[in-house]
Amino acid sequence: DIVMTQSPDSLAVSLGERATINCKSSQSVLYSSNNKNYLSWYQQKPGQPPKLLIYWASTRESGVPDRFSGSGSGTDFTLSISSLQAEDVAVYYCQQYYGTPSPMYIFGQGTKLEIK
């Protein structure tokens, strides 16, 4: 089975400081046909649906503040928040798409981000 593992499970960062969340897949999500990593990041606040932040590992969704950035390729990925704001308190999920032998969409277990 394909597994997505996020680290850490929870994180406390001071306002204005950098937050970094890692995501590791048990299989590569890089597709050689188009050189794209099928890895997305979401932010979920209590009582709300998830919100797309990043897709193709590093492409910021329209309207997402530029303090959010994604990096990585293959099996190892990182979501960074350059200067933490109070409204960034949330649970963050990575998610991969795997196309063969049958389509699968797998989420990491989530990382809870709080203010220190």
Next chain:
Amino acid sequence: QVQLVQSGAEVKKPGASVKVSCKASGYTFTHYYIHWMRQAPGQGLEWMGWINPSNGDTNHAQEFQGRVTMTRDTPISATYMELSRLRSDDTAVYYCARGPDFGGFDIWGQGTMVTVSS
């Protein structure tokens, strides 16, 4: 604006079925797959499957095979997810979401709470 609006909360007994609707607006309904996910209380997200609104093709995660049915009503831009033989561990918030070609989900419904309890 682009949005997905889901039906309201449901309470069901074990063994029953539930059908959740998801109505799209603000974009061409047949141009994007609709996916269904669920989230048990205090837990993470689980992908259930997708439907292609253009032709009705579906695909489900293995663990839901035989229990989940996804359908669409193209004239009203709606998709439906029916889960049968409900168990207590099916208690969750169920989400529909739009799936563009990057392998993720860009627009989400507000969620539908399904409670399974005797």
